[in-house]
Amino acid sequence: MKLCVVGAGGRMGQYVLELAGAAPDIDIVAAVDHPESPLVGTQVAAGVTVDSDVEAAVAAADVYVDFSVPAATAAAAHAGAKHKVAGVVGTTGLDAPAESALAELARHAPMLLAANFSLGVNLLMVLAEKAAAALPGYDLEVVELHHNKKRDAPSGTAIALAKALAAGRGLDYDHARRYSREGNVGERPADEIGVVAVRGGDVIGEHTAYLVGGTERIELSHRAANRSLFADGALRAARWLHDKQPGRYTMRDVLGL
Ligand code: NAD
Numbered sequence: 001m002k003l004c005v006v007g008a009g010g011r012m013g014q015y016v017l018e019l020a021g022a023a024p025d026i027d028i029v030a031a032v033d034h035p036e037s038p039l040v041g042t043q044v045a046a047g048v049t050v051d052s053d054v055e056a057a058v059a060a061a062d063v064y065v066d067f068s069v070p071a072a073t074a075a076a077a078h079a080g081a082k083h084k085v086a087g088v089v090g091t092t093g094l095d096a097p098a099e100s101a102l103a104e105l106a107r108h109a110p111m112l113l114a115a116n117f118s119l120g121v122n123l124l125m126v127l128a129e130k131a132a133a134a135l136p137g138y139d140l141e142v143v144e145l146h147h148n149k150k151r152d153a154p155s156g157t158a159i160a161l162a163k164a165l166a167a168g169r170g171l172d173y174d175h176a177r178r179y180s181r182e183g184n185v186g187e188r189p190a191d192e193i194g195v196v197a198v199r200g201g202d203v204i205g206e207h208t209a210y211l212v213g214g215t216e217r218i219e220l221s222h223r224a225a226n227r228s229l230f231a232d233g234a235l236r237a238a239r240w241l242h243d244k245q246p247g248r249y250t251m252r253d254v255l256g257l
Pocket of ligand 1: 006007008009010011012013032033034035037054067068069071072089090091092093114115116117118230
């Protein structure tokens with residue numbers, strides 16, 4: 001499987017390069033980062049140096065893995081659509097142009113977008129959905145913690161977790177979601193799902209779904225211990241995805257959840 005890494009110089013990109021470099025079934029053929037990245041021009045695999053031409057890099061591969069920024073996600077997805085290259089996308093905080101580029105990619109090649117590639121988090125989503133359905137009347141809240149370099153809030157995983165709770169409860173997510181509270185907000189409406197983002201230090205990622213009843217409380221938590229967890233999941237997704245039909249896939253498909 002010929003792999004291109006988008007966002008090669010980033011925290012996640014480095015892990016993807018490390019794990020893919022050690023995998024006998026994966027051939028790293030291209031790596032791309034922002035033109036001003038100090039990594040551009042450095043060698044990351046045999047015969048491969050980091051480039052800043054997203055289209056040429058994606059076109060060289062069977063599948064690309066993208067942990068970058070929304071602008072690069074859009075550029076890589078356009079290239080993937082044009083050259084029919086499968087895309088595994090982990091970038092979060094996507095804007096409308098990136099979302100529409102990914103929709104275009106899914107019409108021409110297999111595409112998998114995941115806010116979180118860990119098996120445990122994807123299982124947590126399933127459990128949260130079931131718990132919200134099984135416990136009507138319990139207040140639903142999500143709290144997430146991440147490192148102080150994270151750009152987007154709440155995290156993509158927290159949003160996905162809150163959406164899973166909404167699905168289990170049969171709520172319209174956009175109506176139910178409440179991103180933090182401030183001032184004289186009044187009593188908590190029953191059909192609200194609060195989402196709170198905490199930032200600090202080097203926390204890799206922690207998510208808890210709270211289901212709070214009158215006499216008891218359930219907390220469903222996941223804590224990531226190492227970023228290689230996400231890179232490993234992304235490569236598992238890439239192996240699964242690269243020979244699929246064009247379309248949009250999820251980690252639940254990959255993991256059979
Ligand atoms: P990072 O800031 O360390 O890395 C981002 C990289 O993208 C940088 O090297 C940056 O130079 C590069 N970049 C910027 N503009 C670019 C361009 N035009 N073309 C190519 N590359 C460009 O961030 P990170 O911690 O590696 O996270 C990256 C993204 O992945 C974030 O959105 C983060 O939330 C997300 N993430 C997702 C998961 C998951 O499981 N889905 C896990 C961790 C992080």
